[in-house]
Amino acid sequence: MTFERLRGFRDLFPEDAEPKFYVLRKAQEVAASFGFRHIDMPSLESLDLYRLKSGEELVSQTFSFVDKGGREVTMIPEATPSVVRMLTSRKDLPRPVKWFSLPKIWRYEEPQSGRVREHIQFNADIFGPDSMEADAEIMGLAASILDSVGLEGKYNLRINDRKLMESILSALGSSDPLWLFPVIDKFRKITREEFRNQLAAAGLPSESVTRLAGLMERGLAGKDLLKSIREVVDVDTSLKGIIGRVAGTLELLETYTRSRAYIDFSVVRGLSYYTGIVFEAFDSKGEYRSIFGGGRYNNLSGLMSDQRIPAVGFGMGDVVIELLMKREGLWSVPGRPIGFYVCVASAEVGKEALNISGKLRRAGFNVSTDLSRKGLSSQLKNASSSGAEFAVIVGRNEVDTGKLTVRNLRSGSQEMKTVDELVSGGHQQKD
Amino acid sequence: MTFERLRGFRDLFPEDAEPKFYVLRKAQEVAASFGFRHIDMPSLESLDLYRLKSGEELVSQTFSFVDKGGREVTMIPEATPSVVRMLTSRKDLPRPVKWFSLPKIWRYEEPQSGRVREHIQFNADIFGPDSMEADAEIMGLAASILDSVGLEGKYNLRINDRKLMESILSALGSSDPLWLFPVIDKFRKITREEFRNQLAAAGLPSESVTRLAGLMERGLAGKDLLKSIREVVDVDTSLKGIIGRVAGTLELLETYTRSRAYIDFSVVRGLSYYTGIVFEAFDSKGEYRSIFGGGRYNNLSGLMSDQRIPAVGFGMGDVVIELLMKREGLWSVPGRPIGFYVCVASAEVGKEALNISGKLRRAGFNVSTDLSRKGLSSQLKNASSSGAEFAVIVGRNEVDTGKLTVRNLRSGSQEMKTVDELVSGGHQQKD
Numbered sequence: 001m002t003f004e005r006l007r008g009f010r011d012l013f014p015e016d017a018e019p020k021f022y023v024l025r026k027a028q029e030v031a032a033s034f035g036f037r038h039i040d041m042p043s044l045e046s047l048d049l050y051r052l053k054s055g056e057e058l059v060s061q062t063f064s065f066v067d068k069g070g071r072e073v074t075m076i077p078e079a080t081p082s083v084v085r086m087l088t089s090r091k092d093l094p095r096p097v098k099w100f101s102l103p104k105i106w107r108y109e110e111p112q113s114g115r116v117r118e119h120i121q122f123n124a125d126i127f128g129p130d131s132m133e134a135d136a137e138i139m140g141l142a143a144s145i146l147d148s149v150g151l152e153g154k155y156n157l158r159i160n161d162r163k164l165m166e167s168i169l170s171a172l173g174s175s176d177p178l179w180l181f182p183v184i185d186k187f188r189k190i191t192r193e194e195f196r197n198q199l200a201a202a203g204l205p206s207e208s209v210t211r212l213a214g215l216m217e218r219g220l221a222g223k224d225l226l227k228s229i230r231e232v233v234d235v236d237t238s239l240k241g242i243i244g245r246v247a248g249t250l251e252l253l254e255t256y257t258r259s260r261a262y263i264d265f266s267v268v269r270g271l272s273y274y275t276g277i278v279f280e281a282f283d284s285k286g287e288y289r290s291i292f293g294g295g296r297y298n299n300l301s302g303l304m305s306d307q308r309i310p311a312v313g314f315g316m317g318d319v320v321i322e323l324l325m326k327r328e329g330l331w332s333v334p335g336r337p338i339g340f341y342v343c344v345a346s347a348e349v350g351k352e353a354l355n356i357s358g359k360l361r362r363a364g365f366n367v368s369t370d371l372s373r374k375g376l377s378s379q380l381k382n383a384s385s386s387g388a389e390f391a392v393i394v395g396r397n398e399v400d401t402g403k404l405t406v407r408n409l410r411s412g413s414q415e416m417k418t419v420d421e422l423v424s425g426g427h428q429q430k431d
Numbered sequence: 432m433t434f435e436r437l438r439g440f441r442d443l444f445p446e447d448a449e450p451k452f453y454v455l456r457k458a459q460e461v462a463a464s465f466g467f468r469h470i471d472m473p474s475l476e477s478l479d480l481y482r483l484k485s486g487e488e489l490v491s492q493t494f495s496f497v498d499k500g501g502r503e504v505t506m507i508p509e510a511t512p513s514v515v516r517m518l519t520s521r522k523d524l525p526r527p528v529k530w531f532s533l534p535k536i537w538r539y540e541e542p543q544s545g546r547v548r549e550h551i552q553f554n555a556d557i558f559g560p561d562s563m564e565a566d567a568e569i570m571g572l573a574a575s576i577l578d579s580v581g582l583e584g585k586y587n588l589r590i591n592d593r594k595l596m597e598s599i600l601s602a603l604g605s606s607d608p609l610w611l612f613p614v615i616d617k618f619r620k621i622t623r624e625e626f627r628n629q630l631a632a633a634g635l636p637s638e639s640v641t642r643l644a645g646l647m648e649r650g651l652a653g654k655d656l657l658k659s660i661r662e663v664v665d666v667d668t669s670l671k672g673i674i675g676r677v678a679g680t681l682e683l684l685e686t687y688t689r690s691r692a693y694i695d696f697s698v699v700r701g702l703s704y705y706t707g708i709v710f711e712a713f714d715s716k717g718e719y720r721s722i723f724g725g726g727r728y729n730n731l732s733g734l735m736s737d738q739r740i741p742a743v744g745f746g747m748g749d750v751v752i753e754l755l756m757k758r759e760g761l762w763s764v765p766g767r768p769i770g771f772y773v774c775v776a777s778a779e780v781g782k783e784a785l786n787i788s789g790k791l792r793r794a795g796f797n798v799s800t801d802l803s804r805k806g807l808s809s810q811l812k813n814a815s816s817s818g819a820e821f822a823v824i825v826g827r828n829e830v831d832t833g834k835l836t837v838r839n840l841r842s843g844s845q846e847m848k849t850v851d852e853l854v855s856g857g858h859q860q861k862d
Contacts, residue, residue, distance in 0.1 A: 006473060017471050020471075035819070042441065256785070
């Protein structure tokens with residue numbers, strides 16, 4: 001018999017679960033404030049749905065199996081194909097469709113720092129408009145979520161455009177730029193020497209490799225972007241449209257966040273279905289994997305249906321944000337109501353004690369009632385270890401006089417208060 | 432290629448997802464107000480963990496498979512074994528441990544009304560105390576959750592005690608009372624004749640069957656419970672302890688809810704590991720399956736570890752509560768912030784429009800900004816179909832004067848307001 005949890009899976013105890021679900025709740029609130037609507041998809045889908053989009057490499061990393069009905073199914077390794085399936089199944093929805101979801105997703109990969117086999121991913125997408133406004137909004141939403149939990153300024157947003165990058169690689173002499181993307185994607189994970197060697201092996205002239213690496217090392221502003229590119233490579237003026245859009249997106253993004261955002265030509269994203277802007281956020285110190293990532297994918301709906309619906313979206317996993325918030329000392333739940341622990345000095349007043357607990361709860365406090373039927377000193381020990389701020393002692397005398405003994409469990413000080421006094425203040429919400 | 436969702440699984444679009452997650456959020460808030468802490472467990476566990484507790488019948492209904500590492504695993508068909516695994520892995524936790532969780536769970540069963548292959552289950556458990564106070568609190572929590580979403584009085588809470596039921600069946604002449612529980616469990620699902628036949632076939636004397644059915648048809652109060660039982664069968668006075676506890680639990684439960692609660696001897700619960708009180712809630716009209724169910728299970732931790740930790744808990748699925756709330760006209764999200772739709776009359780003021788959206792958002796409103804770059808009349812159509820209450824029109828003139836055109840999308844009336852006027856009131860939160 002195996003009673004260990006599976007490798008790569010996590011038990012979330014309250015000390016981690018509560019900050020985690022607080023962050024996810026903030027993400028939902030921020031998304032709702034942007035007019036995004038909440039959806040949810042099945043955790044299990046036909047494997048074909050994921051084969052189509054994600055390719056065999058991702059399929060080899062799925063928890064997939066044949067179910068009792070003979071269907072080839074998979075625990076979803078990402079949300080996007082399911083979201084697009086849902087979208088294309090509904091032709092009645094007014095555009096834009098702006099949806100968010102918080103599924104668990106699963107990948108059979110080797111667990112390591114920042115990577116587990118099951119995680120919760122916050123997803124959001126805008127379907128309909130193909131505009132810089134939509135591109136800026138989806139990144140603005142992702143940034144606003146981080147900012148809402150105190151991370152403003154503690155991360156950078158790196159932006160690129162797949163079409164722009166293709167043109168640059170073409171201008172540098174590549175006959176098949178898409179072939180180079182997997183190497184580009186590794187820029188910050190391998191040494192410069194490995195990078196040069198791999199690009200050369202993929203057919204890029206060595207002089208071009210040097211110029212490309214020079215361009216990729218810099219974080220570029222939207223302003224004078226064409227000029228910056230042209231200092232390195234002589235791209236076509238037909239790129240003005242794309243460059244203007246990327247620069248315009250960066251400018252609009254300033255209205256959403258004060259965190260740093262810049263063009264970074266090393267960002268191309270692994271998945272093959274992106275068609276325009278792509279982006280990733282990293283902690284400013286560069287310690288962790290990306291906090292979130294996404295981009296524009298205008299062709300996926302057309303592959304899955306007879307509708308072509310422009311789309312831009314992102315996914316934010318729960319693992320890296322936890323590492324970052326812990327490092328920054330932000331891993332806690334602010335605004336939690338203060339806690340009372342109600343001690344029952346004798347069983348005969350048990351019902352009265354419960355009524356007092358109920359009144360305090362309805363007033364917005366978190367209230368535990370002692371359930372042990374043990375002596376008062378044992379109950380006060382329970383009160384201390386419960387994490388509550390105050391113990392309230394209810395005995396015969398307290399019930400008769402209406403005055404409860406209220407002990408501050410931090411300072412040890414005691415005072416007598418009526419329930420109404422407790423309810424109407426004196427005990428403020430803590431921060 | 433299959434792009435249909437799998438049989439028995441659900442796509443949750445906003446119209447259902449939002450009320451559903453509202454109910455689950457209320458459940459979390461109520462649980463927190465009772466001093467319960469949030470946890471989360473893996474969706475995938477060793478099949479052995481579930482074999483142990485749930486038996487082969489449940490295992491035959493799991494989505495289980497052999498993973499790429501050769502492990503026999505299952506998508507969890509319920510939460511309790513995982514929760515107990517987590518509990519017994521931590522010996523440092525002060526008792527009582529009061530935990531809740533909201534996992535998805537999966538069962539490979541034939542889909543039908545109120546039953547799907549994947550659902551979200553709200554779970555809560557109290558580990559440590561074996562007391563009527565704990566029994567009442569767990570039921571009180573479940574009831575308070577229903578009451579918090581407007582269902583007070585619209586359901587009944589039916590309570591039994593497994594040990595009491597065993598004693599009654601023994602007194603009625605059964606040599607192996609546990610053998611009868613599966614039949615007892617079917618009392619309200621089969622005809623009386625089938626019930627009698629099955630009990631007789633299981634060896635209960637026919638005169639006893641008549642007496643038992645008479646007892647089971649009645650909803651009994653805690654008061655005079657022993658007397659009520661003795662009118663039908665001559666049970667031992669040693670049952671006084673159990674009967675006193677059940678009656679006492681019912682009395683304490685009154686402090687939590689005004690919904691009807693009573694003793695119902697037909698409630699025994701299917702799962703074999705309950706050791707004391709068992710309970711189920713049904714809608715008052717008796718249309719649906721149980722809304723929630725649970726009970727005391729003091730032996731499971733001892734089966735899984737060297738610790739014996741008394742436990743009482745319940746699970747509440749998301750399916751029946753949705754059916755019931757829809758029937759009662761309660762399936763909506765109260766207290767949602769009012770919505771603004773910001774129309775951008777010309778692209779040159781796009782950035783100013785986004786700044787206005789941001790200000791309104793920070794003031795607590797839900798704000799969509801038009802992303803279409805189309806003409807104003809097209810944008811106003813988008814505004815109407817977005818569900819927002821107000822459209823705000825931002826053009827050159829509005830930016831220069833600081834006065835925005837604000838159109839009430841319900842009434843069509845328009846007025847000019849500054850952002851500060853919008854922020855500081857006049858637009859109250861809707862109910």
